[in-house]
Amino acid sequence: xxxxxxxxxxxxxxxxxxxxxxxxxxxxxxxxxxxxxxxxxxxxxxxxxxxxxxxxxxxxxxxxxxxxxxxxxxxxxxxxxxxxxxxxxxxxxxxxxxxxxxxxxxxxxxxxxxxxxxxxxxxxxxxxxxxxxxxxxxxxxxxxxxxxxxxxxxxxxxxxxxxxxxxxxxxxxxxxxxxxxxxxxxxxxxxxxxxxxxxxxxxxx
Amino acid sequence: xxxxxxxxxxxxxxxxxxxxxxxxxxxxxxxxxxxxxxxxxxxxxxxxxxxxxxxxxxxxxxxxxxxxxxxxxxxxxxxxxxxxxxxxxxxxxxxxxxxxxxxxxxxxxxxxxxxxxxxxxxxxxxxxxxxxxxxxxxxxxxxxxxxxxxxxxxxxxxxxxxxxxxxxxxxxxxxxxxxxxxxxxxxxxxxxxxxxxxxxxxxxxxxxxxxxxxxxxxxxxxxxxxxxxx
Numbered sequence: 051x052x053x054x055x056x057x058x059x060x061x062x063x064x065x066x067x068x069x070x071x072x073x074x075x076x077x078x079x080x081x082x083x084x085x086x087x088x089x090x091x092x093x094x095x096x097x098x099x100x101x102x103x104x105x106x107x108x109x110x111x112x113x114x115x116x117x118x119x120x121x122x123x124x125x126x127x128x129x130x131x132x133x134x135x136x137x138x139x140x141x142x143x144x145x146x147x148x149x150x151x152x153x154x155x156x157x158x159x160x161x162x163x164x165x166x167x168x169x170x171x172x173x174x175x176x177x178x179x180x181x182x183x184x185x186x187x188x189x190x191x192x193x194x195x196x197x198x199x200x201x202x203x204x205x206x207x208x209x210x211x212x213x214x215x216x217x218x219x220x221x222x223x224x225x226x227x228x229x230x231x232x233x234x235x236x237x238x239x240x241x242x243x244x245x246x247x248x249x250x251x252x253x254x255x
Numbered sequence: 256x257x258x259x260x261x262x263x264x265x266x267x268x269x270x271x272x273x274x275x276x277x278x279x280x281x282x283x284x285x286x287x288x289x290x291x292x293x294x295x296x297x298x299x300x301x302x303x304x305x306x307x308x309x310x311x312x313x314x315x316x317x318x319x320x321x322x323x324x325x326x327x328x329x330x331x332x333x334x335x336x337x338x339x340x341x342x343x344x345x346x347x348x349x350x351x352x353x354x355x356x357x358x359x360x361x362x363x364x365x366x367x368x369x370x371x372x373x374x375x376x377x378x379x380x381x382x383x384x385x386x387x388x389x390x391x392x393x394x395x396x397x398x399x400x401x402x403x404x405x406x407x408x409x410x411x412x413x414x415x416x417x418x419x420x421x422x423x424x425x426x427x428x429x430x431x432x433x434x435x436x437x438x439x440x441x442x443x444x445x446x447x448x449x450x451x452x453x454x455x456x457x458x459x460x461x462x463x464x465x466x467x468x469x470x471x472x473x474x475x476x477x478x479x480x481x482x483x484x485x
Contacts, residue, residue, distance in 0.1 A: 087379055113382040126380040130398050139394075143385025189384045 058251045059093075060244050066219050068240035069229045076249040077229040078123075081195045084227070085120050086113035097193050114143070119191030123198045125178040127170035133181050134166045140189025151190045159221060160184045160214055176207035180214055187222075194226045200235060215239060262456060264431050265439035272347055272435055273415035276355035277408050280362060284407065287359075288366035289392075310360040314420025321353055321425045349426035350433045354415035362411035365475065369403020370396065406474035413467030417460060436460050 058080060069077045082088040084095055086102065094104040097118070102111045119140075127136050137156075141149065157163055160180045170178060179199050186194060199215065200208045212235065219226060219239055230236050236243055245252035258266065290296075291303055309317050325332040327344045335341045343349035373396050381391045397404075419437035422428075428438035440456045443449030 085383055087382070112387075113379075114385050114387050116383075117385070118383065120380070120383040122376070122380060124376070126376055128377060128381070128395060139381070139386075140384035143390075185384065 057249055058246065060251050062242055062244070066226045066228060066240050067242045067244060068236040069227060069246055070231070070233070070236050070240075070243050071246035071252075072231055074248075075246045077231075077246055078197055079249075080246070081120070081197050081227065081229060084193075085118050085195060086111065086116050117144075117148070117190070117192045119186030119189055119194040121179070121182050121186050121194070121196040121199050123201055125170075125175075125182040127173075127178055127181055127185070129170055131170075132166070133162065133168050133170065133173070136170065136181060137162070137166075137185050137188050140185050144188075144190045149190045151188045153188060156184050156187050159217055174207065175203050176211045179203065179211060183214070183218065187218075192224060194222070194224055196226060196228045198229050198231065200232075201230070212238065258455060259452070261430060262439065262452060265434055265436050265456065266459065268347060268350075268431065268433075269416055269435040269437075272350045272354055273412050275348075275351040276358060276415040277362075277412045279351065280355040280359055280411065281404075281408065284359065284362040284366055284411070285397075285404065287363045288370055288407075291363070292367045292370040306363050307360045309357050309421075314357065314418075315424045317356060318353060318421035318424025321349075321356065321421065325349070325352060325425075343426065345426050345429060345433060347432055350418075350422050350435060351415075353421040353425045354418040354435075355411075357418045357421050358411035358414040361414050362407040365407030365410055365471070366400070366404050368475070369400040369406070372403065373399045402474045402477045406471040409467050409471040409474070413464050413471075416463060416467075 058076070069080065071077055079088065083090050083093075084097075084102070089103070089110070090105065092105045094106070095102045097116075100111075101107075101109050102116055103109060127133075128139065131139065137153070141151065141153065144151075157166070160183060162180060162184055165173060165177055165181060170181070173181065179202075183196075183199065196215075200211055203211060215228075216239065228236070228239055230239075287302070287306055291299065291306075321343075323329050325335070325343045327333065327336065327342065332343055335343075341348060343352055377399070378391050378395055381395045382388075386394060416435075417437055418435070419441065422433065422435060423438055423441075426433040428434040428442065430439075434442070436456050437460065440453050440460070443453035443456070
């Protein structure tokens with residue numbers, strides 16, 4: 051990780067918590083630790099009472115078992131699969147009894163019907179992000195991480211896509227951790243805001 | 256251009272040897288390419304060197320080493336014969352082994368390149384969606400690396416078709432059993448009046464090789480420019 055040190059501790063019961071801070075403050079790194087893509091040197095992560103990692107006890111749940119949905123800033127749709135297949139990908143790996151996400155509902159929620167048979171390469175940035183969100187949801191996650199999902203969109207696309215994210219917040223019952231450096235987005239979307247700067251949690255808003 | 260029955264035999268044998276050599280070495284090629292592309296283990300450089308050895312050693316030396324190891328009295332040859340009834344000595348299987356070994360470095364290079372070109376971020380995303388490392392490899396990495404893997408196979412196939420030095424040293428050049436096209440061409444050049452035959456076979460060998468190299472290049476370029484889509 052180079053010279054960057056992340057030293058954070060926070061606990062929240064909010065439905066939507068935003069991680070807010072300038073670029074380079076460590077927000078994405080924190081999401082990666084929660085998702086299991088990076089192992090911290092020391093610390094623990096607990097979601098819903100379940101320990102995902104605890105460096106003291108040595109407990110570590112691998113990425114693919116965490117059931118944490120992750121919407122990346124760069125969408126990361128699989129180029130060799132159609133939109134439909136991308137959406138189905140996460141659903142395939144969810145254990146059947148835990149599959150609460152309904153494909154028809156998710157498609158309707160995010161307006162994906164006209165995109166289903168297209169390839170990721172032919173989609174606009176906003177469309178890709180919506181598919182990425184749908185794909186993460188269809189894996190029936192217990193927690194949803196969103197890393198600046200609107201950051202790579204221009205103003206028009208952002209305005210077009212933000213309502214979908216708001217609908218997500220309104221209609222989903224799983225917690226969301228929403229990372230952003232835009233005060234505006236954070237104000238519209240979040241219930242609670244955790245400020246981060248230079249690898250540390252800020253006290254107060 | 257008409258080929259004699261002996262020439263047809265050599266062509267058919269060469270094709271069979273090259274196909275078997277390519278297909279049989281494919282799983283090893285993928286494994287080796289993966290180990291070199293993603294592995295972090297002591298001795299990785301040594302593995303890299305060993306795999307590339309057939310590329311720089313005199314082919315006759317490679318053939319001799321195969322003879323020592325896989326000949327009927329060699330350790331691996333005797334073991335394989337007693338456990339699985341597989342004999343390499345003076346058989347087409349030996350020609351396939353020699354061709355496979357000589358072509359292996361080319362296959363590994365091409366596959367390694369294509370594995371390295373696969374965007375790790377996509378693999379990460381697949382992991383968050385619930386795919387274990389093995390499933391990520393099978394559903395994301397391999398399909399995305401496919402053009403490069405095919406390019407590696409084509410290149411290996413062409414090299415296997417043209418293999419001569421190691422083959423003739425390991426299993427000599429028995430018509431119908433181990434006399435592949437290059438060996439047949441060589442036999443023709445040693446005999447007065449063999450020019451016509453040598454020329455015919457050479458044209459065929461050159462034609463196949465050219466098609467293979469061009470196809471492999473096109474596919475490799477597709478891999479390099481294929482862009483990771485985000």
